[in-house]
Amino acid sequence: MNELRYKIKYNLVPTMTVVFMAINIIVFVVESFFFGDSESYFTAMKFGAYYYPKFEDGQWYRLFTSCFVHFGFEHLFSNMLGLFAMGMYVEKYFGKLKFTIFYILSGLGGSLMILFFDLNARGPQDYVLGAGASGSIFGLVGIFIVFALSEETKDEFPLPRVLFGIILMFIPSFMDKRISLKAHAGGFIVGLILGMIFMYIERIKREKRRRY
Structure with missing residues (x-):
């Protein structure tokens, strides 16, 4: 049994994957039923979605909080499905701490990519309202x-299978203008x-273990 298969079979429940799913779902429920x-x-x-004029006013926290805000059930469901399907493998292989670093920094990478394009936008008409865990999810794709x-x-x-899955995940980014290809690309790179x-x-x- 190789190392990855061993870790997936015998490591503990992917706690942080479940925690991040729970946070996203709780935020969505509060959004939907109370606001x-x-x-x-x-x-x-x-709830902290990213929008450049707010960032310019000093609300930097939106780069982070926007990663937990979703537009509708379909948006939430697709992201949570991706998080569950990939997060468990990544967390079991690298551990809780590294997985948490992956998730948060990839989400910020998606937000920063949007910010980069907003800083170079021709005008306010090009600013986007950014929200969703897509940056984090595509960070997992990069892994x-x-x-x-x-x-x-x-x-x-196998590489062909992984590449095919990535193509399927990126297709909606080109077909639906509401989906931010910038956030996906930023998270993927990170x-x-x-x-x-x-x-x-x-x-x-x-x-080191082999030596000793």
Whole structure:
């Protein structure tokens, strides 16, 4: 049994995956049942959605809080499905702390990518209202690329299968203008970089164990 399969079978329940799912769902329930329509601009802004003029006013926290706000049940469901399907593998392989770092920094990476384009926008008409866990989810996608290219894990995640899954996930970004390709790309890049860094750390740990 290889290391990835062993960790997936015998490691504990992916606690942080469940915690982040719970946070997103709780925020959505409060949005929907206590503050009205979850797809409303005003509701999203109350709960910390990203919007450049607010960021410019000093509300930097929106880069983070926007990662837990969703526009409608379909938006929430698709993100939570992706989080559950991929998060459990990533958390069981890298552990709770590294998974938490992955999730938060990938989400911020998505927000910062939107911010970068807003800073270079032609005018207010180009600003977007950003919300959702998509940056974090696509950060996990980036880690799956690392899984597919690493000797230790590539048998469990063949590259063609991973690439096919990524294409399917990116297609809606091009077809639906409401979906932020920028957030997806930002999260993906951060997840890919962090995945390579942490996989390298895991490799060093394995080599040390073999020596001793």
